[in-house]
Amino acid sequence: MRMISVIVPVYNAQEHLSDCVDSLLNQSLKSDLYEIILLNDGSKDQSARICEKYAKKYSNIVFIDKKNEGVSKTRNQGIQIAKGDFVAFVDNDDLVEPDYLATLYQSIMQSNADAVFSGYTRMTYSGRVLFKETLSQTEWSKYVVMAPWAKLYRKQILLENQVKFFNYGIGEDVAFNLQFLSKANKIEIIGYSGYKWMFNDDSVSNTSQRGLDNNLDIRILLAEILKSNPVPDDYLSYFIYRYYIWYLLFSGRSSNKKQFLDYNQKIKTFLRQQNIFRRISPLSKKLKGEKLSNRLIVLIFSFLDNCHLLSLFAIVYCKDKK
Numbered sequence: 573m574r575m576i577s578v579i580v581p582v583y584n585a586q587e588h589l590s591d592c593v594d595s596l597l598n599q600s601l602k603s604d605l606y607e608i609i610l611l612n613d614g615s616k617d618q619s620a621r622i623c624e625k626y627a628k629k630y631s632n633i634v635f636i637d638k639k640n641e642g643v644s645k646t647r648n649q650g651i652q653i654a655k656g657d658f659v660a661f662v663d664n665d666d667l668v669e670p671d672y673l674a675t676l677y678q679s680i681m682q683s684n685a686d687a688v689f690s691g692y693t694r695m696t697y698s699g700r701v702l703f704k705e706t707l708s709q710t711e712w713s714k715y716v717v718m719a720p721w722a723k724l725y726r727k728q729i730l731l732e733n734q735v736k737f738f739n740y741g742i743g744e745d746v747a748f749n750l751q752f753l754s755k756a757n758k759i760e761i762i763g764y765s766g767y768k769w770m771f772n773d774d775s776v777s778n779t780s781q782r783g784l785d786n787n788l789d790i791r792i793l794l795a796e797i798l799k800s801n802p803v804p805d806d807y808l809s810y811f812i813y814r815y816y817i818w819y820l821l822f823s824g825r826s827s828n829k830k831q832f833l834d835y836n837q838k839i840k841t842f843l844r845q846q847n848i849f850r851r852i853s854p855l856s857k858k859l860k861g862e863k864l865s866n867r868l869i870v871l872i873f874s875f876l877d878n879c880h881l882l883s884l885f886a887i888v889y890c891k892d893k894k
Contacts, residue, residue, distance in 0.1 A: 574632070576606035576673055576724070577654030578662055581646040585664035586617040588697070588770070593626050593633075595667040595768075601674040608633045609650050614640025619664075644737035644744045647720070651730055659727050661720040662767075669766035676724040676762075685760035687752065688724045689714060692767040704765050708861040713761045714753060715811045716861060718746045722767040729755055741785070743793040746815065750808070751800040783826040784835050790819055791842045798846060806851045806858070812843070813850040814866065817873045821889075828892035833883060850874075 578596055582589060596608050610623040610633060620637055627635035636653070638646070651659060658680060662668065679688045691705040707713040717723075720737075729735065733755040738747035753759070794812065801808055816839050824832045843849075852858055854867040854874070876882045 574605065574607040574656045576601075576658045576660060576677060577650070577656035577727070578606060578608045578660045578673070579647055579650030579654065580608065580610050580662050580664055581613055581643050581650070582610055582615060582619050582623060582664045583613045583640070583643070583646075584615045584617050585619050586615075586622060588665040588772070589619055589622050592662065592664055592666060593622075595670075596662065596673075597630065598670055599668075599673045600671050601677060603630075603632050605677070606632065606673055607655060609636065609654065610634065611636045611638060611646045611650055613638060613643070613646045642739065644739040647737050651727070651736075654727060657727055659725045659730065660723065663721060663769075665772050666721065666770050667768040669768070672766040675764055675766060679760055679762050680724050680726070683758070683760040685758040686726045686729050686756035688760045688762060689717065690722045690762050690767065691765035692717065692719075692722045692769045693765045694769050694771060696771045702771060706763050706765050707761050708763065709761045710860040711807055712859050713861045714759055715807060718749050719769075720745050720748060721769070722765075725752065726756075738793070738796050740793060740796070741788045742790060742819070743797075743815075747793060747796045750797050754800040784823050784831050790816060790839060794839075794842065794846075798848075804848065809848055810850055810852040810859070812848055814870050816843070817870055821869070821873070824890065826891050828894045829883070829886040829890050831892075832886045832890050836877070836882065 580592065580596075585592070593608065593610070597603075599606070610627065612620045612623050612635070623635045623637075627633045634653070636649070638649070647661060658677070660673070660676065676688045676690065679685075689707060691707045693704045694702040696702065705717060707716060729752065733751075735748065735752050735755060737744045794816070797812070798804070804812065820832070820836055820839070824835060827835075854870040859867065876885050
């Protein structure tokens with residue numbers, strides 16, 4: 573019986589796909605305990621052929637060839653066809669340590685949790701480690717890694733509560749995990765970083781969101797989050813503020829001063845209308861496990877905004893000087 577279903581959305585990944593699949597096959601967990609679901613999302617390269625080759629050779633690999641619909645719908649389809657009691661997600665250009673599945677599986681079985689959250693190692697394909705994120709066993713650690721990977725979910729919770737990936741251009745992972753957290757009774761945090769998030773200049777996470785796109789409104793994402801969390805606690809309220817600041821700084825870098833300030837005002841107005849206020853200081857001990865750099869970014873941005881200095885900041889920060 574397959575206990576774990578590993579869902580791998582595949583799109584134009586021929587360069588590193590074999591490395592990804594090989595790392596999943598080279599697990600200390602017995603192969604009859606897990607399946608690997610490769611969902612080719614309308615790739616235009618040789619990805620489908622690579623997937624088909626693996627599926628013919630290994631009995632625990634399932635290959636689905638489908639039209640291009642985006643990563644959210646692809647992951648949702650994977651959840652529906654998964655045969656395992658637990659679901660894991662792996663990106664098609666990432667790798668995992670040989671004890672990855674065994675470690676997460678052992679943890680979720682021993683704790684009887686609804687999910688296990690772990691850290692990750694950020695590294696290059698040459699083997700150079702850029703940094704390692706190791707979670708501490710604190711409440712805030714639930715919000716440190718919002719990607720769906722480096723986790724093991726109980727499938728029953730996903731299906732019974734219709735937890736799905738939000739099909740929007742930004743924050744799909746965030747909405748998914750926050751919806752899951754609102755339905756889960758117990759999350760097990762482990763200090764393990766066996767997921768290898770590979771640095772790839774061509775990956776979606778490294779190339780998208782460089783500019784404030786009028787067709788992508790973060791308020792739509794925040795509204796989706798608040799559907800499952802209508803009365804957010806202190807941690808979620810802080811996370812929402814932290815996320816909006818991060819998004820504005822990341823995406824607003826290529827904008828001009830007016831776009832940057834207008835977007836900031838729109839988000840602030842939306843949060844006030846929803847009665848969302850940051851009730852935890854960035855320096856609070858409650859945020860154990862939060863990086864100092866993240867704390868300082870929230871602290872400095874809030875200071876500039878409250879002191880009406882954000883306009884001066886935008887002049888220097890925004891690349892578009894129009």
